[in-house]
Amino acid sequence: MRANESEVEALTRRLVSIPSHDDETAAGDAIESWLREETDAAVQRDDHGNVFARRGRGDESLALVGHHDVVEPDESQLRDGSARDAGGDEAEAEAEYVVDERDGRLYGRGTADMKGSLAAAMVAFRDAQPAAELVFASFVGEEQGGVGARAAISDGFAPDYAVVGEGSTNYAGDDQTDVAVAHRGRRGSTITARGTAAHASEPAAGENAVYRACDAVDVVRDLDAPAATVLGQEVNGSVVVTEIEGGSAWNVIPESATVTVDERTVPGERAPLERVEAVDGVEWTVDQDLPPMACGDAGFADAALAAADAAQDATPEHVTKPHATDAGWLADAGTDCVVVGAAEPGEAHTAGESVALDVLSRCYRIYRGLAERWPAE
The missing domain is CATH 3.40.630.10 (Zn peptidases)
Known part of the structure; x- marks a missing residue:
């Protein structure tokens, strides 16, 4: 050496x-x-x-x-x-x-x-x-x-x-x-679904936040992962739900639920995650965005x-x-x-x-x- x-x-x-x-x-x-x-x-x-x-x-x-x-x-x-x-x-x-x-x-x-x-x-x-x-x-x-x-x-x-x-x-x-x-890169984000609490014996009296979160998850599942080509090299991203949490008790219609999304981003392209906000009561926020x-x-x-x-x-x-x-x-x-x-x-x-x-x-x-x-x- x-x-x-x-x-x-x-x-x-x-x-x-x-x-x-x-x-x-x-x-x-x-x-x-x-x-x-x-x-x-x-x-x-x-x-x-x-x-x-x-x-x-x-x-x-x-x-x-x-x-x-x-x-x-x-x-x-x-x-x-x-x-x-x-x-x-x-x-x-x-x-x-x-x-x-x-x-x-x-x-x-x-x-x-x-x-x-x-x-x-x-x-x-x-x-x-x-x-x-x-x-x-x-x-x-x-x-x-x-x-x-x-x-x-x-x-x-x-x-x-x-x-x-x-x-x-x-x-x-x-x-x-x-x-x-x-x-x-990595974009970590949270989907927040809000509803109205009610007794589980009367589900029609409330708005189930978990159901709204599940509807948002379906939107994420239908998204295409981002992809790009850099100097002849393919860069393929991904987008996936990694966590879901909601509800407060077994007999209460949940008034809130959250979903964590992990997206691996590529140069010049992002998955259109904002589409989840078309679901009633759903908000999407970005927590981390590493380019x-x-x-x-x-x-x-x-x-x-x-x-x-x-x-x-x-x-x-x-x-x-x-x-x-x-x-x-x-x-x-x-x-x-x-x-x-x-x-x-x-x-x-x-x-x-x-x-x-x-x-x-x-x-x-x-x-x-x-x-x-x-x-x-």
């Missing part, structure tokens, strides 16, 4: 060991200090906790983007942090994250999602001879719906192009890191694929991802994005979360290669 690629492993270990599911501050501190010590870039920490660095010059900018928060770890991913207080009683100290290496993989919370790819991007940011202004950004709150990315965009963060380091490995084949040119992503610049997507091809023996492909990332917020704000990262399907958020060390090295080469070739002259 080359020296700079070995640094990716060491930095991954350091970042993964830092707890960042409840508070990302310490992880952000580590990222900021590394960038200040290892690069000559202009480094900034904003009021939200996001970390940025900029180097190189040019009319256009390319950003290497990640996040340093993680989901809550499994107990097996924590090292016992208990201690004794001054009186001899057991006191709870902050537990550390466990980082293990086995069979060429690092195991631990955040290895795949996404401190491994973040470390690869940091070292690539330092080592690249950029063809334009090169930006590094690590956001807080990605796991809470893109809190950090949304705040940064609101504050004016607007790179022309971005590589977001979420997983794209082994999507189109084994032992290859592909380039995602689109991903689905999908579509790369709008075929040249950039091809350049990313060329960088990925040069970094590995396998032949990578353009692919799509099934779930939302911060690339959706960036794309919605006008940045052309691709997603390239070390995580494989099924690794993120699991008790056995891991990442392959050779794939981290591969991602380093991809990020550095793209930074040095884009934008093309």
